[in-house]
Amino acid sequence: QRGERETVEDLLWELVEQRQLYAVLRELEPFELARLAELLGDETFGEFLAELDPSDAADLLERLSSQEAADVLEAMAPDDAADVFARLDPDEARQILVEMEPLEAQELQELLSYPPETAGGRMTPSYVALLPDVRVDQAIAALRKVAAEVETIYYAYVVDEANHLLGVVSMRDLVLSPPYRTVGEIMTRDIVKVRATADQEEAARLLVEEGLLAIPVVDDEDRLLGIITVDDVADILEREVTEDIERLGGSQPLEVPYTRATPFYLWRRRIGWLLLLFVAEMYTGTVLRHFEQELEEAIALAFFVPLLIGTGGNAGSQVVTTLVRAMAVEGIGIRDFFRIFPKEFIAGLLAGVVMGTAGFLRAEILGVDPAISLTVGVALFCIVLWAVTVATLLPLLLRRLGIDPAVVSSPFIATLVDGTGLVIYFNVARIILHLHS
Amino acid sequence: QRGERETVEDLLWELVEQRQLYAVLRELEPFELARLAELLGDETFGEFLAELDPSDAADLLERLSSQEAADVLEAMAPDDAADVFARLDPDEARQILVEMEPLEAQELQELLSYPPETAGGRMTPSYVALLPDVRVDQAIAALRKVAAEVETIYYAYVVDEANHLLGVVSMRDLVLSPPYRTVGEIMTRDIVKVRATADQEEAARLLVEEGLLAIPVVDDEDRLLGIITVDDVADILEREVTEDIERLGGSQPLEVPYTRATPFYLWRRRIGWLLLLFVAEMYTGTVLRHFEQELEEAIALAFFVPLLIGTGGNAGSQVVTTLVRAMAVEGIGIRDFFRIFPKEFIAGLLAGVVMGTAGFLRAEILGVDPAISLTVGVALFCIVLWAVTVATLLPLLLRRLGIDPAVVSSPFIATLVDGTGLVIYFNVARIILHLHS
Known part of the structure; x- marks a missing residue:
């Protein structure tokens, strides 16, 4: 058996x-x-x-x-x-x-x-609490007795009769202290804790930043309710990352695992952004109609529309994902503007030269009029530079306005660059091809 | 002072x-x-x-x-x-x-x-090692003595004279065991460890999955070299996530912090993908030239090109980011095909109906010929459904071929959908507008 x-x-x-x-x-x-x-x-x-x-x-x-x-x-x-x-x-x-x-x-x-996304919703009540007058050897004996039932025996929390949190002693402190001292004497009073109503991500971040194995969760009156242990952190952070990635892809984060999401639920989480981006993209039609005459005069200009706006979107997407992530991880803000912008602008110039050349060559291979090839090359250079500029400024600006820059998804920046890129393209065409002149 | x-x-x-x-x-x-x-x-x-x-x-x-x-x-x-x-x-x-x-x-x-990205490059040699015949009370005393210098006193590793790893005892085991037993008797022999040459991410994942506070790092002959502690995990996972996000944005991950990256370095990490996507997007030009006659007959068709391919790219991007992440986190693979595909297809149908209607209305507002409005609506429905299908199949297929599906970035899927979307658009136009007929 x-x-x-x-x-x-x-x-x-x-x-x-x-x-x-x-x-x-x-x-x-x-x-x-x-x-x-x-x-x-x-x-x-x-x-x-x-x-x-x-x-x-x-x-x-x-x-x-x-x-x-x-x-x-x-x-x-x-x-x-x-x-x-x-x-x-x-x-x-x-x-x-x-x-x-x-x-x-x-x-x-x-x-x-407590709601599941809060520290209170994540905590466990399986912790060890001691009164401050318990002696070190008694504390070790007590930890031994409950070791099988509690989540961690590496921390014991010191509380008063009404369960107010006074301090913490680690197993390390206990093992290193003389057995006749009391936990009240050896405890750490300057304790890192989190409110039950706080977001669970705050608890996870504190745990990681302070290098703790567990963090106590307290109510508004500082009474100990439970603890969150380090093994919950990976879970919490994984969820957070999934949300960020889904946002980057241009949809609202799923609140259930993908495998359990119904088609209707997936549709609901996505359709809002899809429609919003659609509305934002609508002006490309207006722009193109505005340049209808140019298009009729040189229909070959239309051949390069997807290539130009696609490349602009890609260039912008590269910048925005890197920058938004760096803002989250490295704490970059608007005050770093003069370090960030020139860097991206120079990188954008280099990319613009390469892509402009590539665009010119592509047009030549397709066998269109050389003036159109030149138009494509120059426009591509301008569009890449413009996309990089927008993608650099927008997240910094949003942060300055107190908006989470993570809302700037790749689809969002691509949409923004599409129509403005067309305006650039047709204006370059006007100048080079002397249309309307 | x-x-x-x-x-x-x-x-x-x-x-x-x-x-x-x-x-x-x-x-x-x-x-x-x-x-x-x-x-x-x-x-x-x-x-x-x-x-x-x-x-x-x-x-x-x-x-x-x-x-x-x-x-x-x-x-x-x-x-x-x-x-x-x-x-x-x-x-x-x-x-x-x-x-x-x-x-x-x-x-x-x-x-x-050891290279910095390996377990060997990340480990610390500040661990506690004991011989198996050390008694529990001696072990506790030994831990006390070195507590100030080592990274963790919650695990002690048991090794033979040649430093081969035999087992591990936790502080919990020591505190719970009778003082006269030896560590060799109480140690856990079935030990989770990692090779020094393994990727640091493997070490981090094992630490998290097994709920450990530290993991031992060994050489090819199973000799203990060092340990990686749980406080390194957040760092390692953060780096990994940054790489994933940068890849999703369509560039090679940066190997230095963003703030230290030079413009030239940024350019180098991005230009490869930008050119590759450019080459992949080049065929849109060929497609459009192929339909030059249709364009000349109905120039208004050109107005909707950015809107159509943009929406297709967005719909694909939403699916691909969610799915690739779910494949990483929830372990979805090709065997789940019949659970995933119908779900995405139905969600895509719903989105297609909404977007098709929106497209029709947009064209009507712009005041083009009703037949063109109908073309735009029908084409948009087809393109959304097509984009969703491609975005669902491609990651599953890549996984099946042993390629990391994370290479399918948003820009990649957008590029793929752009040209094929145009083919759909103009074929719908041919049928509805009876061009060439």
Whole structure:
């Protein structure tokens, strides 16, 4: 029996690594799933559920009986259990809550009182708290006793009778201090903490910046509610990055995993930006109609429209993604203008010369009138330089106005450059081809 | 004196938080910088340098005398010191090495023998190693003694006489075990480790996935060389994300911080992709010349070219960024084809209907022939659906071929859709306007 269990466990961990666990488990019949939970035991089964996306885990849990589901939730780490519980069908959730031990049920409901994206929604109440007059050797003994149940034994938080946070002692402090000192004497009072209502990203950033293994979460009156541990950070940051990348692609970030998104949901997240960009791009039609006469006089000009505006968009996109990221990571702002702008402008000049030459050659190969080739080359040079300038100024300006520069997606900058690029193109054409003259 | 030092320290930490430390320090004269280093002490000054980008820190270090620089480097954590040292001017570096203590100099050179992007380049040799016959109480005492010098005391690595890695004991294990047991008895043998030549991202991923506080780095013969601690993870992952984002924007990732990149360097990283996309976009010219007659017959068709291909590019970009990210995070592959494709196709159909209607209305507002309005609407519907299809299939196909789907940047998909979108547009026009008929 024990051998069988271990084989199953190994297999499931393999699936976790392949990210195929849910794909396999969701194919099981309810009775098969129940048998699996029984074989593994509630605790191990709960560990596997914690590896899944919470909505997937909730999906599986709903296939068990309320009693079984309650047992599994009780065996899980409270923060993981809360994440899953929040995604259950409300009716199902109520029934499961009834089946749970009153204390565990209460703990779960307290965790659920904070929205999932906040520090309170992410924290776990499995921490160690000590009163300040506990001695170092007593503290170590206490940590030993609860080691199996708490999330980390490397920090113990020092609180008063009303659970107000006074300080923190690390396992390192305890091990290094004489056993007869009290934790109140050796604790660090200058403590890094986060409000339960703060964004979970703030907690993650503080954890990383201060090099902590856990950060305490407090309420408005500085009472300790829970902790967020370093193993949550990767999760939080991964979500944040996904949001940034989706924004860069020109859509609203998805709030559910991609695999669970319905076509209708995907459409809803995207159509707004798509329409907005469409409206913004509409003026290209007006611009082209404005130059209708030039187009009729030299229809070959139309051949190069996609190439010119495409290249302008690409050049702008390159700058904007690099710059927006550097603004986030390296803290660049408008005060760095005189360091950033000349740099991008020179790089843009170089790129403009290369692309202008390439454009001229392309037009010659296509066999159009040399004057048109010259027009394409000169226009391309101007458009690249213009795109780079806009892509440099816009994020800096937005930051100055207090708007997150991450809204400047690649599609956004491409749209902006498309119409203005056409104006440049036809004006260059007018001058070089002496149209209307 | 002590008060002054603390004020300066507070001020500098404030600058660290504002990401302005380097901006301020680089304005100091060498003698002012030397005075600052003296006031703070080598250790604290070194801590501030470690907060900077290594190239910035190297820049500052070069302004100190070799002796001063050597003292600061010795006081820094070896892995941080190595990062900075690697960016020093070679002549300067040689002189500083001469001034260092032989042992510290040797340690530094060993760390530098691995490229900076590898696990070996990122590790620190400040770990605790124990022989297996050390008793638990002796181990705790040993950890106490070295606590101030090592990177983490929460893990001790168990090695044989030749430094081969045998196992690991955590502080938790030590605290929970009877004092008379040996570390060899209580250690975990199934140890997660990484080769020194492996990519640092692999180390970071393992640390996160396994929920570890540190991961040991070994050579080909499984000898322990150093450890990478959890506080390096955020750094490594941040770099990785920056690379992904820069690739999405259609340029090669920068290998130096943006603020240190020269215009020429920026140009070099971008011009390759810009030219490649240009060449790929060149066929739009050929396509348009192919439809020259249609254009001459109905010049108004040209008005909508940027709008149509722009919208196609945007729709494709939305899909590709979401999908590529989901492939990285949620492990989606070609085997999920029948779950992904219908979803995107339906979402694309919905978007196509909306955008087609918008296109028709736009053309009507511009006051062109109703037949052309109809052409624009139908073509836009087809182009959106086509763009979504390409953007869904391409990343899955690339993954199947073993190519990283992250190469499909927004500009790449936009370029791909531009020309094919034109073909769709003019064929729709032929049918609806009965051109050539």
